[in-house]
Amino acid sequence: MRMTIQAVDRIYSSYSHVYDWGFGFFFRPRVKELIRRLDIKPGERVLELGFGTGCSLAYYPPGVSVYGVDICRAMLAEAEIKRAQRPDLDVHLLEMDATRLAFEDGMFDYVIGAFMCTVVEDPYRLIAEMLRTCKPNGKLALVNHFMSERRPIAWIERLINPLTKRVGWRTDLRVRDLVENTPIRVLETSSLFKIDMFTFVFFDRKQPRATSFPPALPCHMDHMDVGRAADAALAGRGLATAGQG
């Protein structure tokens, strides 16, 4: 089964009234911890993808701007009720696909997603959009179930994947898949409890590797100077050119 936007919308529309009751027990403490760990300050701007019924609104510190994006109108309607209870936040609820965001590059101090990267059809495109919309020095984080690296557990997770997709999420995505298929660098993975099926992933953009060439030479030098400057540059890095003692 493909997890198209239409299929996901249909599934989560059917959950919207009972979602908090059914999933809140598992998700709320982890969303609370994620937001606590980010240490968001008043006046800062957060993009939260797959906002759902807006459980997270209870945990943002006052004065924060929260942009909650979801494709499911029925879930956002539940979030709308919670928004009314937080007049101290600047909340924007937007019906939008998290893998095709209508925001400019680098608009947000934080871009986060809770329990949603295994719900979107293309998690790699989701990560690309997270990287694009986050400020260069902003913070990026996910909390989610990821497939285990332990073979017997992964085997079960792969086995049940066709079934879980029918009820709204996949169980065969590993953190490693995100690292191998997107330009991210994982800064930390952790969990709320020692044994926990949900993982926090804090990450940033992978920096391009520094080249191993000596520093560029000033262009006004003549040939002799270039030779001497190159020797000096290499010697300074503990290297020597051919012909040197």
Ligand SMILES: C[S@@+](CC[C@H](N)C(=O)[O-])C[C@H]1O[C@@H](n2cnc3c(N)ncnc32)[C@H](O)[C@@H]1O
């Ligand atoms: C499991 S719920 C998580 C909701 C919320 N983050 C929480 O912690 O309770 C997943 C949410 O992701 C939303 N979603 C799925 N695909 C999406 C997409 N492509 N763009 C935006 N939201 C999406 C669903 O509609 C649903 O509300």
